[in-house]
Amino acid sequence: MEYQKIVWKNDLDTGIQLIDSQHREFIRLVNNLLDSTVKSEDAQSLLKAFSFLRYYISDHFSVEESAMIAYGYPFYSMHKNIHDSFREEINGMEMKLRSNLPAHDVVIKLNYMIVNWFMHHIKVEDRKLCNYLEMQAQKRQESIGGRLEQIVSVFFKVRESV
């Protein structure tokens, strides 16, 4: 099985701590999933790990999207469309896992997408967004960290209570 372990490099940092820590956590979850797949863990636990990853990334995207709305980001629809297509891809992968497609095929595809697409998204679109957010927060003299904490607490609390 060929896959590329994903390594975090500093050029992936956007400068907004909370967003960076969610990106890192997502990469950690993907790497764990790769390890579990290589070790051929049972289908049920792979599916569980995949499901968690799907929720995690979708919530993370929602946090970014809420921040875009809160600060009137001019490229909201473009960025949101990119997130939506990634959400769809991940949903499709989960469905494949559920229909017992070989887990390693699905996970290799996920790995490929992260390396060739997600990392690029972080470096280009997320960085552009984070620069904008920092600038707007400064103008309003508020802390971007504090604002994001508020947004996150809403999303991740709702998820925990489901």
Ligand SMILES: [Fe+2]
């Ligand atoms: Fe994004």
